[in-house]
Amino acid sequence: MNNEDAQKLAIMEQDVRISRAMSTIKHKIVVMSGKGGVGKSTVTVKLAEEFTRNGYRVCVLDADVHGPDIPKMMRVREPEITLTGNLINPIPTPVGATVMSIEFFLPSEDTPVIWRGPKKTGAIRQLLSDVNWEGIDVLIVDNPPGTGDEPLTVLQSIPAIDGVIIVTTAQEVSVHDVEKCINMVNQLKIPIMGIIENMSYLQCPECGKRIFLFGKDGGKYLANKFDLQFLGGIPFEKGISGDKSSASSYINTGMVKIFNKVEKYLKDGGVN
Template sequence: MKAEEETISEEEQKKLIMQQDIAIIKRMNDINHKIAVMSGKGGVGKSTIAVNLAVAFALKGYHTGLMDVDLHGPDVPHMLGVENAILQQSPLGILPLNVMENLDILSIEFMLPSKGSPIIWRGPKKTGAIRQFLSDVSWGKLDMLIVDNPPGTGDEPLTVLQSISPLDGVVMVTTPQEVAGEDVRKCVNMVKGLKIPVLGIIENMSGFTCPHCKKEINIFGKGEGKELSEELEIPYLGSLPLETQVREKSDQGKPFILSDQESEISKKFMEIVSKIENTISNKRGD
């Protein structure tokens, strides 16, 4: 921290926070719908879901923004094949990166000195970075903003949930594994405690079809997402199979929803997107 920052009085700090709050409200007022994507634990495909959700809305004609606040593991740029991009400044603020028609993205990955540079920050600095994303980035007029949160119920997702208002809701991602369900239960209860809608839960990696014998193998189990939705009284958005092409396309920087729109997983995913679209449209009366 710079010496001059240490001399700021408590009153001046409160004034700066208030100014930032006002800037965030102004930025968010230009965005029609805001959706956060969350998971209880890592490794369930949350970022993959967030990326393909943003791409799907862009394909539907929504001017969409995708904000990656998974600060310690910012995978969004890699999944979209733009990890070496550099952000530009404008008189209105930081400009998000346009990656395809109707889709702009922002990630801290663009601001790191090298691809392997770690983020070694304590909570207040992470909170400050996210609030700066919200206040200083010039998204302009958006139909949709998708926020890819880190897993869990820590500082980063809490900052997003408390700073973006109104938030249309949260999409929860889990796998059929029981331990993943236990963790996502905590996330759901956190969101409900903040009086924010849960748009639904997606059970990812649900079943794998052997390419040789065509038999379905439930590697991580099956049905945890459906059971959780009934237990917690939240919508069940659907399940997505475990497919090699999803991993391959993500590694290549090509979202699966773009690569093969006629595949089983793409069709199932678009059904999920339509459910989310209908829910938020009905909530706002669009």
């Protein structure tokens, strides 16, 4: 066997391990965005909290190798890595859901990931194959932004994804980048559950008027253009910060409506 064949075989064997490891998860959702900073991780964590509140056993997989923010957002302080056999157990969090992140395997919290492409995609695939995914109703993956190798690896490696949730702001640049993202997911023939517009508006605390800082209806425009479900908008929330997760009322109100649509989508077996 030459080197190339050996590499192909190793990838196939890992695919089998991933399929086996993930086969017990009831539902798999991937959260994506065209660019960073639009609130992909915030939406992922809020959705996980909502699923947990409704009695689901949830795990969040933080696949964003360059911005593994999820453990902090889920208030994990000092993760203790435990094993079941030779599989790594997801880490429990104070918000109920469990979490698995590339961050747990970096030498220190402040270490930047400066790996080259293959090492990054390899790390993502290893997280998928070497984690104990038993006993999870819903896996929510925070995918790296954009349409590069890493988000592609997540989409191609996870078998039977129920649906992708696209997060955008109403800003033209975000909408434009998201179009590429939608095209990539469509090309892979993975279903898209719908679109969330984050930071939709700011509500004036004095007069209650809504100020559309990033323009209006970017999410709805995308939903119409690609014939997708608009899952809902989430307004700006004053003072939201990564680790003060639960008190944010505007975001939670928006998330409850979005959760209901996502849950219905899963119950209906992936039909919008």
